[in-house]
Amino acid sequence: MRITIARTAGFCWGVRRTVNKVFETSAAATTPVATLGPVIHNPQTIEKFEGQGVKVYQQVEDVPEGTTLIIRTHGAVVPQQALAKDRGLPVIDGTCPYVKFPQVMAQRLSRDGYHLIIVGDEKHAEIKGVASYAEGPYTILKTGEPIPDLPGVKKVAVISQTTNDATHFKAVVAEAAVRFREVRAINTICYDTAERQTEVRELARSVQVLIVVGGRMSANTRHLAEIGAEILPPDRVHHVERAEELEAAWFEGFEEIGLSAGASTPDDVIESVAAQIDTFAAGGAERRYHQPSFTPTHANR
Numbered sequence: 001m002r003i004t005i006a007r008t009a010g011f012c013w014g015v016r017r018t019v020n021k022v023f024e025t026s027a028a029a030t031t032p033v034a035t036l037g038p039v040i041h042n043p044q045t046i047e048k049f050e051g052q053g054v055k056v057y058q059q060v061e062d063v064p065e066g067t068t069l070i071i072r073t074h075g076a077v078v079p080q081q082a083l084a085k086d087r088g089l090p091v092i093d094g095t096c097p098y099v100k101f102p103q104v105m106a107q108r109l110s111r112d113g114y115h116l117i118i119v120g121d122e123k124h125a126e127i128k129g130v131a132s133y134a135e136g137p138y139t140i141l142k143t144g145e146p147i148p149d150l151p152g153v154k155k156v157a158v159i160s161q162t163t164n165d166a167t168h169f170k171a172v173v174a175e176a177a178v179r180f181r182e183v184r185a186i187n188t189i190c191y192d193t194a195e196r197q198t199e200v201r202e203l204a205r206s207v208q209v210l211i212v213v214g215g216r217m218s219a220n221t222r223h224l225a226e227i228g229a230e231i232l233p234p235d236r237v238h239h240v241e242r243a244e245e246l247e248a249a250w251f252e253g254f255e256e257i258g259l260s261a262g263a264s265t266p267d268d269v270i271e272s273v274a275a276q277i278d279t280f281a282a283g284g285a286e287r288r289y290h291q292p293s294f295t296p297t298h299a300n301r
């Protein structure tokens with residue numbers, strides 16, 4: 001049996017940066033440290049943070065005085081950041097710079113009089129944060145939705161959730177181009193996501209079974225498994241959070257196993273899953289890294 005591990009599997013650049021900030025801050029802190037919402041959608045990492053005494057609060061209102069508050073990778077809504085400032089809480093901004101970009105653009109473009117069209121999931125923390133930077137009207141468009149009637153609107157600016165597929169963003173920009181007098185399209189898609197998705201597509205074509213590791217709450221991890229299931233029979237694609245979930249029967253009769261992981265999956269969890277697959281192969285499995293057809297911007301290996 002051979003396990004081929006995606007070079008892009010695991011923490012993206014932005015998540016690694018914020019996770020390191022949390023560990024460094026809590027290791028050096030003499031006062032309590034907390035995060036505003038879970039930093040990432042990965043239960044094992046959250047457990048490690050808790051082990052270092054880092055608490056998670058959903059609202060600034062609940063954070064005790066004197067606590068150092070870390071803003072998570074997805075960012076935070078403007079009123080919550082303002083409240084933290086008013087309360088004098090020490091704040092460390094862990095917002096990924098690729099998420100900061102659409103926040104800044106939302107503010108700037110709405111100040112310039114553009115009606116914002118934000119392509120993304122209105123329930124996602126990143127989109128809530130980006131929308132809160134708008135200082136004028138905006139519309140949040142779910143994937144695949146047409147632009148609604150916007151009476152009187154002449155100029156629009158289109159921005160996207162960082163993890164969106166470029167196809168959806170392009171479709172909205174194309175529709176806007178023929179519906180409004182002036183259109184600004186700001187490409188706020190993070191290439192890390194696109195590259196991870198492209199690689200899993202390539203990997204799925206070269207293996208018989210695909211294992212995708214990551215939190216069940218992680219949208220980007222679920223999407224990797226969905227892409228895999230478009231290429232392989234769905235019963236040969238398995239999304240797991242932990243090594244203990246793997247079943248020997250999934251691998252019986254197969255030699256080529258692919259392994260990828262979402263942007264919030266730590267290296268040690270990926271390693272434990274690979275080690276568990278090893279135990280299902282007589283004499284252990286051979287390991288190699290996948291060679292994608294492109295050079296990833298932030299490869300992990």
Ligand code: SF4
Pocket residue numbers: 012013014015073096097098099162163190191192193263
């Ligand atoms: S996927 Fe991209 S935008 Fe999201 S945290 Fe990672 S680097 Fe930042």
